[in-house]
Amino acid sequence: MDLLALALVIGLATGIVVGALGAGGGILAVPVLVYLLGQEPHAAAASSLVIVALTAIVSLRHHARAGNIDWRAGGVFGAVSVVGAVAGSRLSLLVPSPLLMLLFGAMLAAVAVVMARSGIRARRRETAALRPATSEPPAASRRADAVAARRADPVAARPAEPSAAAEGIAVPMPPRASPSWPQLIAAATATGLLTGFFGVGGGFIVVPMLVLLGLAMRRASGTSLLIMIIASAVSLLARIGTPVVIDWRITLLFAGAAMLGGLLGGPLSxxxxxxxxxxxxxxxxxxxxxxxxxxVLAVG
Structure with missing residues (x-):
């Protein structure tokens, strides 16, 4: 398959993932650009930042309309990550390409384990919430109990007004608290460093961080898009003046397809x-x- 056609197909798939999960663009773009499109790892890292930023901008609209973005937490997270993103971008250039990809794969494996454990715990909580708490007694037994109660105390046994829950009306839950400022600052600094170092949007780090800090998965996914835009832009600007060269034809074609995929992926979430x-x-x-x-190990 022609490289341009391959970039279109994979870019579309990448965009759907970013739109649906609020993350994943960089972790797909970097290996694809390196191993399928033949780019040098440092150049692929810079290209992926362009792809992720543009895709996140398009995907942000759906999550914003759905109320899935914590603007305050996202803005602070993104602003604090700037320092780490600049430092990580410069440090990345000092690391040989094979070692950079080896560290990249090892980090992804560690985050995958953490997220899998979090997902399993969340699934158990969801299943428990859907399971009936107790079984209803037989109708005859309930009627007999009601008659006995009325005879004993007619006033106390008077039926209570139906509650919203009893009528099947959804009772709004209190909003989940946002992460505290010290937690956000510490997590954002570490996230910016890793984002700049590996040249990815940071969603694969931001989403787990926000989930572990207390945001619901869907809200974390939406908020991560805002943070990805900030971190990607800063990391890309930090590479100006370095020897890294971006193949703009492949990059923009990939980004265009990913943006289209982002529009399709948002509603799926x-x-x-x-x-x-x-x-x-x-x-x-x-x-x-x-x-x-x-x-990496096969080449090494």
Whole structure:
């Protein structure tokens, strides 16, 4: 298959993943650009930043309309990650390409394990919430109990007003608290460093960080898009003046297809259970980690 056609197909798939999960563009783009499109790892890292930033901008619209973005937490997270992103971008150039990809694969494997455990725990909680708490007693027994109660105390036995829950009306839950500022600052600094170092949007780190800090999976996915835009732009600007050269034809073609995929992927996230999104994210990370490590070790 022609390289341009391959870039279109894979870019579309990448965009769908970013739109649905709020992450994953960089972890797909970097290995694809290196192992399928033949780019040098440092150049692929810079190209992926362009792809991820443009795709996240398009995908952000759906999550914003759905209310899945914590603007305050995302803005602070992105702003604090700037320092780490610049430092990581410069440090990356000092690391040989094979070692860079080896570290990349190892990090993805570790994050995949953390997310898989989180997804399994979330699935158990969801299943427990759907299971009936107690079985209803037989109708005859309930009627006999009601008659006895009325005879004993007619006032106390008077039927209570039906509650919203009893009528089947959805009772709004209190909003989940956002992560505390010290937690956000520490996580954002580490995220910016890793984002700049590996040249990816950072969604694969941001989403687990936000989930572990208390955001629901769907809200973390939406908020991560805002952070990815900030981190990607800063990391790309930090590479100005370095020997890295971007193949703009392949990069923009890949990005265009990914942006289209982002529009398709956003609505998909609304149809899936949060635990399903988490487990899919973990499976994606694990598959890319295994593929990357196999390629690096085979070449080495």
């Amino acid at each position: 609304a149809k899936a259970r949060p635990s399903t999104l988490t487990l899919c994210f973990a499976a994606l990370l694990g598959a890319v980690a295994i593929g990357t490590l196999i390629e």
